[in-house]
Amino acid sequence: MSGTRRANKGPAAAAGNRAALLAAAKVTFSEHGLDAPLNLIARTAGVGQGSLYRHFPTREAIILAVFDENIVQLEALVADADSTLDELLSKIFDQLTAAAGLFELLQPADSSDPRLTEIIGRLYAILTEKLSDAACRGSIRADATAEDIFLAVGMLGALLNKTPERHRDSVAEKSWKLLLRGLRH
Structure with missing residues (x-):
């Protein structure tokens, strides 16, 4: 995962964003523990924090x-x-x-x-x-x-x-x- 932000494709990108966030969460939690910063998950997935919180509010x-x-x-x-x-x-x-x-x-x-x-x-x-x-x-x-x-x-x-x-x-x-x-x- 590059950690670079992808172009915003709006609602059409929701499923891909969710999948990218889950993959990034697995890596981030594995490397940094369950207290890892959530913004690190978003960055690793290449999406904004807003996208993270839309899919996963907590x-x-x-x-x-x-x-x-x-x-x-x-x-x-x-x-x-x-x-x-x-x-x-x-x-x-x-x-x-x-x-x-x-x-x-x-x-x-x-x-x-x-x-x-x-x-x-x-x-x-x-x-x-x-x-x-x-x-x-x-x-x-x-x-x-x-x-x-x-x-x-x-x-x-x-x-x-x-x-x-x-x-x-x-x-x-x-x-x-x-x-x-x-x-x-």
């Missing part, structure tokens, strides 16, 4: 939109009857490493926002769906639960949030392999 709105987009991708994967739990876990890992800061919010006990609770519920549902099908489960232990996977993802997210960016990819890869070893039989 910080929480853009964070929830990023989560929703990630969950939609996971739900699409799970909707494919041939998809496996390993593929789902791989996609979750990719999302986690791209935006580890967001996963800090996925702590059910801390969730007072019903929108976040709904997203957490959707994540549990797709994990439970793949875990309940022995053919999809693959090498994941029979006693592994959605809660176990959720906890593992949360632990990895917390670790990545404390890891300097230059080491994040290698730490993520090593940690993910360890977590998978614990989930497999």
Whole structure:
């Protein structure tokens, strides 16, 4: 993303602006944390702050939109009857490493926002769906639960949030392999 402002195309550009803002938010939150300046997201997306606030009036709105987009991708994967739990876990890992800061919010006990609770519920549902099908489960232990996977993802997210960016990819890869070893039989 260039960070240079695009020509104003008015309402016709709304969908493209929204997509650019979501992509910029993922990058910005990953690099600078959830408290990153919102104007940095707008600059990274190449749009004005007005466009940012038209689509996402609050910080929480853009964070929830990023989560929703990630969950939609996971739900699409799970909707494919041939998809496996390993593929789902791989996609979750990719999302986690791209935006580890967001996963800090996925702590059910801390969730007072019903929108976040709904997203957490959707994540549990797709994990439970793949875990309940022995053919999809693959090498994941029979006693592994959605809660176990959720906890593992949360632990990895917390670790990545404390890891300097230059080491994040290698730490993520090593940690993910360890977590998978614990989930497999």
